[in-house]
Amino acid sequence: MTSWKDPEIAGVRALLAARQPGPGAPTPTVAERRAAMDAAGEIGALPTGCFHEPATLGGVKCERVVPHGAAPGRMLLYLHGGAYTAGSPRSHRPLVARLADVAHTVAVAADYRMGPEHRFPAAVEDAVAVYRALLDGGTEPGQLIVAGDSAGGGLALALALALKAEGLPQPAGFFVISPWADLTQSGASYRTKADTDPMITKAGLDTHAMAYLGGLDAHDPLASPVFGDFEGVAPILIQTGSEEALLSDSITMADVLAHARVEVRLEVWPEMIHVFHAWGGGLQAARRAIKLAGAWMDEKFAG
Amino acid sequence: MTSWKDPEIAGVRALLAARQPGPGAPTPTVAERRAAMDAAGEIGALPTGCFHEPATLGGVKCERVVPHGAAPGRMLLYLHGGAYTAGSPRSHRPLVARLADVAHTVAVAADYRMGPEHRFPAAVEDAVAVYRALLDGGTEPGQLIVAGDSAGGGLALALALALKAEGLPQPAGFFVISPWADLTQSGASYRTKADTDPMITKAGLDTHAMAYLGGLDAHDPLASPVFGDFEGVAPILIQTGSEEALLSDSITMADVLAHARVEVRLEVWPEMIHVFHAWGGGLQAARRAIKLAGAWMDEKFAG
Numbered sequence: 153m154t155s156w157k158d159p160e161i162a163g164v165r166a167l168l169a170a171r172q173p174g175p176g177a178p179t180p181t182v183a184e185r186r187a188a189m190d191a192a193g194e195i196g197a198l199p200t201g202c203f204h205e206p207a208t209l210g211g212v213k214c215e216r217v218v219p220h221g222a223a224p225g226r227m228l229l230y231l232h233g234g235a236y237t238a239g240s241p242r243s244h245r246p247l248v249a250r251l252a253d254v255a256h257t258v259a260v261a262a263d264y265r266m267g268p269e270h271r272f273p274a275a276v277e278d279a280v281a282v283y284r285a286l287l288d289g290g291t292e293p294g295q296l297i298v299a300g301d302s303a304g305g306g307l308a309l310a311l312a313l314a315l316k317a318e319g320l321p322q323p324a325g326f327f328v329i330s331p332w333a334d335l336t337q338s339g340a341s342y343r344t345k346a347d348t349d350p351m352i353t354k355a356g357l358d359t360h361a362m363a364y365l366g367g368l369d370a371h372d373p374l375a376s377p378v379f380g381d382f383e384g385v386a387p388i389l390i391q392t393g394s395e396e397a398l399l400s401d402s403i404t405m406a407d408v409l410a411h412a413r414v415e416v417r418l419e420v421w422p423e424m425i426h427v428f429h430a431w432g433g434g435l436q437a438a439r440r441a442i443k444l445a446g447a448w449m450d451e452k453f454a455g
Numbered sequence: 456m457t458s459w460k461d462p463e464i465a466g467v468r469a470l471l472a473a474r475q476p477g478p479g480a481p482t483p484t485v486a487e488r489r490a491a492m493d494a495a496g497e498i499g500a501l502p503t504g505c506f507h508e509p510a511t512l513g514g515v516k517c518e519r520v521v522p523h524g525a526a527p528g529r530m531l532l533y534l535h536g537g538a539y540t541a542g543s544p545r546s547h548r549p550l551v552a553r554l555a556d557v558a559h560t561v562a563v564a565a566d567y568r569m570g571p572e573h574r575f576p577a578a579v580e581d582a583v584a585v586y587r588a589l590l591d592g593g594t595e596p597g598q599l600i601v602a603g604d605s606a607g608g609g610l611a612l613a614l615a616l617a618l619k620a621e622g623l624p625q626p627a628g629f630f631v632i633s634p635w636a637d638l639t640q641s642g643a644s645y646r647t648k649a650d651t652d653p654m655i656t657k658a659g660l661d662t663h664a665m666a667y668l669g670g671l672d673a674h675d676p677l678a679s680p681v682f683g684d685f686e687g688v689a690p691i692l693i694q695t696g697s698e699e700a701l702l703s704d705s706i707t708m709a710d711v712l713a714h715a716r717v718e719v720r721l722e723v724w725p726e727m728i729h730v731f732h733a734w735g736g737g738l739q740a741a742r743r744a745i746k747l748a749g750a751w752m753d754e755k756f757a758g
Contacts, residue, residue, distance in 0.1 A: 410723035420713040
C-alpha cells in the first residue's frame with residue numbers, strides 16, 4: 153500500500169473511495185454518468201466576478217465563460233473530458249472558469265458531439281467548426297489557446313492535426329491535462345499504475361473507446377494523436393499526475409512531439425491523479441498547477 | 456535536408472560544420488579534446504560583476520563562481536559535461552556563470568575525476584564529496600541546487616541516487632541539460648536524430664563510455680541513471696533540444712521519474728541541439744531556456 157505525503161490527495165482519495173458503488177452494483181448508464189458529471193460541476197465555486205452564458209459557434213452549442221479582467225482579444229477554446237461519452241461545459245465550468253481567470257482570457261467551452269450517439273470523427277469536426285468560427289469572428293490565431301482534459305486533451309491534440317490537414321493557422325498554444333491520446337490503451341502505465349489510479353481502468357476506457365469509435369480504427373491519429381505527425385504545430389504544455397493509468401499517454405505524446413520538433417513542456421505532478429486540477433478547491437497542487445499553466449498561457453498570448 | 460526556422464541555430468550549425476576536421480583527419484586525442492573545450496570556455500563572456508576563484512571542497516578541486524547580487528545562503532553545485540572524459544570548470548565557466556546569475560546564487564563547479572585516468576565511480580564519489588562538504592560548510596539542503604549538462608547531467612542524476620543510498624538529504628532540486636543518462640546508448644534517437652545532431656554519435660559515446668567505465672557494467676544506475684530507482688528524490692527540471700541523438704535519454708528519464716512519483720518538468724526546445732545553452736551569446740533560445748531555468752531554480756530555492 154502506497155502512503156501519500158500530501159494529506160490533501162489522501163483526502164481526495166478517501167472521497168473518491170466513498171463514492172464508489174458497492175460490489176455488485178450495476179454499471180451506471182451513459183445518462184447516469186452524464187448527470188453525475190454535470191452535478192459535480194455545480195459544486196465548484198466560480199472565481200469572483202466570473203459569469204457564463206450560452207453561445208453557438210460554427211453550429212456547435214458552446215458556453216462562454218467570462219472572468220473578471222479578461223484581456224481584450226484573448227480566447228481560450230476548452231474541450232472537456234469524459235471519455236468522449238460524457239462531460240459538458242456544465243460539468244467543467246469551475247475548471248474552465250479557473251483557467252480563464254489565471255490566463256486573463258474569455259473562454260469558450262464546446263459542447264461537442266459524443267458517443268455513442270455520434271461516432272468519431274463528429275467530435276473532431278465540432279472542435280474544428282468552433283475553432284474556425286472563432287477565427288471568422290475576428291479572433292487572431294496568436295490570441296487563441298486550445299485547452300482540454302482527458303478525452304478533451306486528446307481532442308485538443310487531434311485538433312492540432314486537423315488544423316494542419318485543413319490548412320488552418322495554428323493557435324498560440326495547446327494546454328492539455330492528463331490527455332487520453334491513445335485509444336488503443338497500449339500504455340505501460342495501465343499496468344504500472346493500476347494500483348494507484350483511483351478512477352481509470354483499461355477495461356473502462358476500452359468500453360468508452362468502442363462507444364466513441366463504433367468499430368472504427370483506433371489507430372487513426374484523429375482518434376489517437378500518439379500516432380500523428382505533429383511537425384509544425386503550436387507549442388504544447390502537458391500536465392499530468394504521476395499516479396495515472398494514463399501517465400504513459402503523456403510521456404508518449406512528449407516523445408512524439410519532441411521528435412517532431414514541437415516546443416513541448418511536460419510536467420508530472422507527484423502523487424497526483426487524473427485531472428487533479430478539478431479538485432482546485434481542496435488541493436494546493438491543483439491550484440499551483442493551474443497557476444503555472446496560467447503563466448504559460450499568458451506568455452504564449454504575449455507572443 | 457531539414458531547413459531551420461530559427462536563423463540563429465542555422466548559424467550555430469554552420470559554425471560547427473566549419474570546425475569539423477576534414478576527411479581522414481586523425482581523431483583528436485583526449486588531451487586535444489580537453490584543450491579545445493577549455494579554450495572554448497574562454498571565449499564566452501561572463502555576466503558583469505561576476506568573478507571566479509579556485510576552491511577545494513571535500514578534497515575535490517572546484518571553482519567558485521560568484522555573480523553580482525547572489526542571495527546569501529544559496530548554492531548551485533555544477534557538474535560539467537564532456538562525456539566523462541573532458542570538460543572542466545574552465546570549459547563551462549560562462550555557462551555556470553550565466554546560470555548562477557539567473558538563479559541569484561553562488562555556484563561551485565566541481566573538477567571531478569574523469570576517464571580514462573579515473574574509472575567509474577570516481578566521478579560519482581567526487582560529486583558526493585563536494586555535496587557533503589557543502590552541507591558540512593553550512594549550506595542548507597533546501598538552499599542547494601545541483602545542475603549539470605550532458606555527462607554532468609547524468610552525473611547529477613547519479614548523485615540523486617547516491618544521496619539516497621548514503622542517507623544524505625536531497626537538495627532543493629536538480630536541473631539537468633541534455634543529460635547523458637544511458638551509457639548503453641539504447642535510445643531510439645541515436646537513429647531518429649542521427650541526421651540532425653551535429654555533435655553526438657553513438658560510436659563516439661560508446662568510446663567515451665568505455666573510457667569511463669573501463670569495462671564495468673553500463674547498467675549500473677550510478678553510471679546510467681535511467682536504470683535507477685528515483686522514488687523520494689528532489690524535483691527535477693530537464694531541458695533538451697529536439698535534434699539531439701540524446702533526446703531519448705531525456706524522454707526515458709522523464710518516464711522513469713514520473714513512474715517514481717518525482718516532480719519532473721521536461722522541456723524540449725524545438726530545433727535545438729545538444730547543450731544549446733552553451734551558445735547563449737548568439738542564440739535567443741538559449742537565453743530564454745536559461746531564464747526559464749533561473750525562474751524554476753528561484754522557485755525551488757524559495758521552497
